[in-house]
Amino acid sequence: MLEQLIHSLENVPPLELGAVSLLSGLRPPTGEWFPTTFTPEAKIQVIAATVELVAYTGRCAEMGRRLAHLPAIPLTVPLMEFAL
Amino acid sequence: MKPQDFHAAITFLSAATLADPFLALCSAVAWLDPLALLDEPLIEPDYYAGGDEWVNIGAAWDISRVCFPAVYAETTQAIRTESSSQRLADQVCTAINRHLVGGELHDLEQIFFGIPFFGLGVDLTDTDFFASPQYTPLVEVYAWLGVAVDPEQTYSLPDNLPEAAQVADVLAFSLRQTGHPTHEKLAWLLDWMFSQTGNTAADYTDEEIYEMGIQPLAWEPNELEFNNLMHAEAAEIIGNAMQGLDLLLADDGLQAELRANVESLSKQMKRIKKEKPHDRPQPDAQRLSRSLCWTDRPQQPDEQRSPDDLEGLQVRRADAA
Numbered sequence: 001m002l003e004q005l006i007h008s009l010e011n012v013p014p015l016e017l018g019a020v021s022l023l024s025g026l027r028p029p030t031g032e033w034f035p036t037t038f039t040p041e042a043k044i045q046v047i048a049a050t051v052e053l054v055a056y057t058g059r060c061a062e063m064g065r066r067l068a069h070l071p072a073i074p075l076t077v078p079l080m081e082f083a084l
Numbered sequence: 085m086k087p088q089d090f091h092a093a094i095t096f097l098s099a100a101t102l103a104d105p106f107l108a109l110c111s112a113v114a115w116l117d118p119l120a121l122l123d124e125p126l127i128e129p130d131y132y133a134g135g136d137e138w139v140n141i142g143a144a145w146d147i148s149r150v151c152f153p154a155v156y157a158e159t160t161q162a163i164r165t166e167s168s169s170q171r172l173a174d175q176v177c178t179a180i181n182r183h184l185v186g187g188e189l190h191d192l193e194q195i196f197f198g199i200p201f202f203g204l205g206v207d208l209t210d211t212d213f214f215a216s217p218q219y220t221p222l223v224e225v226y227a228w229l230g231v232a233v234d235p236e237q238t239y240s241l242p243d244n245l246p247e248a249a250q251v252a253d254v255l256a257f258s259l260r261q262t263g264h265p266t267h268e269k270l271a272w273l274l275d276w277m278f279s280q281t282g283n284t285a286a287d288y289t290d291e292e293i294y295e296m297g298i299q300p301l302a303w304e305p306n307e308l309e310f311n312n313l314m315h316a317e318a319a320e321i322i323g324n325a326m327q328g329l330d331l332l333l334a335d336d337g338l339q340a341e342l343r344a345n346v347e348s349l350s351k352q353m354k355r356i357k358k359e360k361p362h363d364r365p366q367p368d369a370q371r372l373s374r375s376l377c378w379t380d381r382p383q384q385p386d387e388q389r390s391p392d393d394l395e396g397l398q399v400r401r402a403d404a405a
Contacts, residue, residue, distance in 0.1 A: 014105070017109070019116050019117075023102065033098070034114075036164055036165055038161075043161075046157060046161065047157040047158065049116060050116040050154075050157030053113065054117050054153045057113060057120035
């Protein structure tokens, strides 16, 4: 079961986020960490990338909340010492 | 360290963060979605700072992230470059207003009071309402239904308004039964005049909403969608009602039919009320409407709406907001 989960996770294709590729393309070589001036076309791309990123961070936060509240799974392995 | 060394170090760090997927993601989040890193809202929704524009901008930024991601994107960038809080607040306010239907924020400060709600109902107690040229003809239509509205002195509701509303309800039911677009629009006019459309925005005025203690909806995507839908539907209902008013005023025959049916219906309902004082007219609408007569009217050139569209509005009437 655990191996199956690991295998499934390993085979999930990496997510290409527009924000990351946009940051690579727009980050100025002058030492500024974030791009701040945009052409009209780049501005549209930045808005689209933000919408995508907000949805992604929202899904991640939701997944984090779900994982934090996973119900206990009873073990089938007999552990007689547990009661002690 | 020489300046060029410092610059080289930054360039190296910049390239390194983008080469590593995790650091690249962190950089992208810090750049485009910095509020994702907060566990609590930047500004608590019940915190109201009056004229502090930066607090208003902070609250709007928070709300935009949830309700208007495109506005959030623009605000995130503008915060880094715009130094005037007033100018930025105006920009954010305008951007949010582009996504609101039926109402708007006059000032970003209003963001703390929930989604703006605008009542579009007929205000029989407001002299200014009937002073508006587009609504002045309603006085005459009310008179045909036995409701005396004095545009100069309308400070209280006419005594016979409930009875007239019952008559209007049966008339609207009967008009819809014909399936004719003109009658359909006249039915919406009667519904709107007597606050019986079933749509809160179309049936109530701002003052009535305030007096009833109805709280504005919270800034949440589902509430926003509901509010926009309700106001869009109200605009459609009132648009139909105003077309119905124009058609009625332009058609002497329709006016005569309306007055004759009002007279006939009023007599019937008075008789029923005497016989069964506790009976409600609504269950009788089907029976009462049988005695009413509406003549088919020629199709108006501006009646672009298809029967299917009217049917859609009719269906929504059943479960309007």
